[in-house]
Amino acid sequence: MRHLDIVDLRADYGSHTVLERINLEVGKGEIVSLIGPSGSGKSTLLRVILGLLPPIAGEVRIGGQTIDYRNKRDVKAIRSRVAVVFQQYNLFQNMDVLRNVTIAPVKVKGRPRAEVEEEAKLLLTRVGLGDKLKSYPDQLSGGQQQRVAIARALALKPEILLLDEVTSALDPELVNEVLDTIRDLATEGMTMLIVSHEMAFVREVSSKVVFMAAGHVVETGPPKQIFDNPQMARTQDFVGKILRH
Amino acid sequence: MLERIIEEAPAFFGYYNVVFLLEALLATFLLSVIGCLVGFLAGFAMAAVRRSGGRALAPARWLILAYVEVFRRIPFLVTLLLCFFLFEVLKLGLTTFQVAVVAVCLIASAYIAEIVRGGLDSVHHNQWDAAATLNFTYWETLRWVVVPQAWRVILPPVFSFFVLFIKDTALASQIGVVELTYAGKVLNNKGFSAALVFGSILILYFALSWPLARAGSWMEKKLAPSRHR
Numbered sequence: 001m002r003h004l005d006i007v008d009l010r011a012d013y014g015s016h017t018v019l020e021r022i023n024l025e026v027g028k029g030e031i032v033s034l035i036g037p038s039g040s041g042k043s044t045l046l047r048v049i050l051g052l053l054p055p056i057a058g059e060v061r062i063g064g065q066t067i068d069y070r071n072k073r074d075v076k077a078i079r080s081r082v083a084v085v086f087q088q089y090n091l092f093q094n095m096d097v098l099r100n101v102t103i104a105p106v107k108v109k110g111r112p113r114a115e116v117e118e119e120a121k122l123l124l125t126r127v128g129l130g131d132k133l134k135s136y137p138d139q140l141s142g143g144q145q146q147r148v149a150i151a152r153a154l155a156l157k158p159e160i161l162l163l164d165e166v167t168s169a170l171d172p173e174l175v176n177e178v179l180d181t182i183r184d185l186a187t188e189g190m191t192m193l194i195v196s197h198e199m200a201f202v203r204e205v206s207s208k209v210v211f212m213a214a215g216h217v218v219e220t221g222p223p224k225q226i227f228d229n230p231q232m233a234r235t236q237d238f239v240g241k242i243l244r245h
Numbered sequence: 246m247l248e249r250i251i252e253e254a255p256a257f258f259g260y261y262n263v264v265f266l267l268e269a270l271l272a273t274f275l276l277s278v279i280g281c282l283v284g285f286l287a288g289f290a291m292a293a294v295r296r297s298g299g300r301a302l303a304p305a306r307w308l309i310l311a312y313v314e315v316f317r318r319i320p321f322l323v324t325l326l327l328c329f330f331l332f333e334v335l336k337l338g339l340t341t342f343q344v345a346v347v348a349v350c351l352i353a354s355a356y357i358a359e360i361v362r363g364g365l366d367s368v369h370h371n372q373w374d375a376a377a378t379l380n381f382t383y384w385e386t387l388r389w390v391v392v393p394q395a396w397r398v399i400l401p402p403v404f405s406f407f408v409l410f411i412k413d414t415a416l417a418s419q420i421g422v423v424e425l426t427y428a429g430k431v432l433n434n435k436g437f438s439a440a441l442v443f444g445s446i447l448i449l450y451f452a453l454s455w456p457l458a459r460a461g462s463w464m465e466k467k468l469a470p471s472r473h474r
Contacts, residue, residue: 050377050378051377052374052377052378076380079377079378079379079380080380083378084378086371086374086375088371090371090372090374090375091375092372092375092376092389092390093372093394094390094393094394103379103389104379104380104381107381107385107389108379108380108381108385152379156379
């Protein structure tokens with residue numbers, strides 16, 4: 001069953017087209033990874049899905065329902081169903097860990113604080129931060145902050161999780177603690193769209209890999225195809241370069 | 246000089262002079278407090294509207310931009326005289342003190358709007374993105390995320406503006422408001438020595454602005470948990 005559907009999507013920054021004719025399907029419980037060189041539009045695509053950058057043309061459908069990004073209610077609706085974890089974590093600097101995780105469910109969704117806090121504590125324990133509830137973001141390492149960001153996204157009980165280069169800002173030894181958390185989610189059947197440069201990880205967890213370059217989707221296929229037997233010259237070039245290391 | 250001050254002091258601190266000085270102090274105090282309070286509230290509101298994105302507020306944003314840019318560029322005295330002559334023409338029957346209150350509010354609001362705008366802009370854009378994807382509205386984002394982080398950038402310049410501002414209310418003497426500086430001139434003209442008169446005025450100004458500066462640094466500590474950044 002299709003969960004997230006992107007059809008002929010186009011987005012511009014001012015007069016500059018950054019995404020063109022993007023077509024992408026994410027099935028329920030699937031993990032789709034976006035790979036490609038910097039500036040190819042991977043992160044921009046996630047921003048468009050969330051309505052941070054409204055598309056110029058094309059469609060985004062979630063569960064078969066088309067999102068009208070000019071309509072505030074539609075944008076609100078997609079943001080309540082799709083959660084995102086940013087590369088730079090984007091934790092609220094003025095709030096402790098627990099409040100970062102609970103503020104949206106409590107204040108925006110209006111759920112009872114006690115209940116949300118219990119859930120948040122479980123989530124934070126699950127990502128290994130049960131003892132950091134009262135810490136502020138600047139007191140945590142990058143890996144810890146990123147796991148708080150994941151907990152914050154999960155506290156909204158999203159149907160779909162978008163991960164935007166969640167390990168790029170981390171020291172190498174902190175990468176695995178974040179990847180382990182994502183592996184856990186994968187085994188639970190969470191639908192995910194991932195932007196990543198961790199090729200071994202992408203290969204391991206993805207149901208499908210999408211190679212993007214210069215604002216276009218160049219090739220889509222199972223990890224085996226993209227990494228071992230890429231069909232397009234541009235993909236061969238990219239994969240050849242990164243796998244040589 | 247000291248002998249002269251000692252000689253004049255009993256007459257200078259006579260009942261009527263003291264009442265006169267206290268009334269002048271009250272005028273300076275009221276001009277400062279009303280200017281600071283109104284300026285802070287209006288300045289904050291204007292900066293918040295200016296940062297908003299909705300189309301409905303676009304005309305308000307233009308008005309605010311024009312207002313802030315104009316009033317920050319006219320000398321305080323000119324604003325004061327403009328208000329004075331404008332209210333003369335309109336024949337609203339305002340006292341000079343009321344005219345001065347309007348002028349100080351106009352000036353303080355424009356300056357503080359600009360300080361607050363800078364403070365809001367200092368908060369990293371990724372905080373806005375995160376708030377947007379969590380479905381916070383613009384005003385919720387300001388209240389819960391941006392303003393708490395902007396305090397530490399906003400407060401120091403706001404309080405140094407307040408301190409400058411108290412001194413600038415002296416210009417109200419130019420349209421005949423009996424505030425501290427005006428009172429000083431009157432007493433000096435009565436024949437009291439300048440050292441005695443303006444020494445007293447100096448102490449009174451200091452007494453106004455010192456507690457304000459203390460309140461400022463207390464608030465900076467209290468409202469700006471700056472170590473969490």
